[in-house]
Amino acid sequence: MELYIHSMSPPCWSVLLLGRQLDLKIKSKILNFETEEHxxxxxxxxxxxxxxxxxxxxxxxxxxxRAILSYLMDAYAKENHPFYPRDAKTRALIQHRLNFDLGTLYSRFYAYCSPMWNKKVTSTEAQRDKLYDALGFLETYLGRNRYAAGDHLTIADISLVASVSAIDLCFVKLEKYPKVVAWYERCKKELQGYEDVVGSQFEGFRKFLTVPAESGSE
Ligand SMILES: N[C@@H](CCC(=O)N[C@@H](CS)C(=O)NCC(=O)O)C(=O)O
Structure with a gap:
């Protein structure tokens, strides 16, 4: 299998992380966005x-x-793997959290934070507040369960942790969301290769950022 990636891309981090957890043989093909290889x-x-x-x-x-995460589980993980169990309701919750990540958390992160590296646009207070609302929704879900979709790690956590890592590296303050912070720390420890795939990118990514003075959750 080959995976086209950019090393500073949060959606790529989630797939690479799942590959590490399942020990899949995935050959990364890194695309250079500066030379527009993509x-x-x-x-x-x-x-x-x-x-x-x-x-x-x-x-x-x-x-x-998120489609790739589901495909890799269906095609390569053992039957009824805890990351993506067969049970209809558990799977529906996992799909809900993946869709919440795609349509709400990650998209609001992108709307508010992408001007930090794409200087052609600016973000608004309303976009910042929307991102905080989304973190508040995640806080609520994590108040119900220890992990995003139940009492153990699933592909929903893998997708969401990539988004929360991106939010964190853009200096958005997470302290107002203690359950998110505790879960984030837990995932970082439990996910094999997190430091290599994600943590090691923080410093390089931050070099591209211009952080607005008002950045923060107060
Ligand atoms: N929803 C997509 C988002 C993918 C995406 O937008 N990737 C960015 C990098 S983070 C990209 O490839 N941008 C290049 C482009 O849009 O031309 C996913 O989760 O895979």
Whole structure:
């Protein structure tokens, strides 16, 4: 299997993290965004949306990190693996959290934080407040369970921890969300290879950031 990635891409982190947990043989193909390798014809043929991560498994190609997480579980993990159990309600909760991450948490992170590296746009207070609301929703979910979708790690945690790591590295203050902080610390310890895949990227990523003075949750 080959996985097209960028090393500072949170959606790529989640797939790489799952690969580490399952010990999958995934060959990373790093795309250089500065030279627009992701816009070259060969890659567009694979993924018309030119996004990473993009997985190539034989003649099967899949983008969208959360779809890739589900696919890898179905195709390569043992039956009824705790990361993605068969039970309909558990799976529905996992899917809910993955969709919450895609449509709410990560998208609000991107709206508020991307101006820190993409200087062409600015973010608003309303966007900041929306991101805090999303962290508040995650706090509520983690008040019900120790992990995002129940009492143990699942692919929902792997996706969400990549987003929360990105939020953290953009200096958004998380202290107002103690359950999020405790869960984040727990995931960092429990996920094999977290430091290598994610933690090691913080310093390099932060070099690209211009942080607004008002950044913070008060
Ligand atoms: N929802 C997608 C987002 C993928 C995405 O936007 N990736 C960014 C990097 S973080 C990218 O490839 N950007 C390049 C582009 O859009 O041309 C996922 O989770 O895979």
């Amino acid at each position: 816009l070259k014809e060969d890659f567009i043929k694979l993924n018309p949306e030119h996004t990473v991560p993009t997985l190539v498994d034989g003649d099967f190609v899949l983008s969208e990190s």
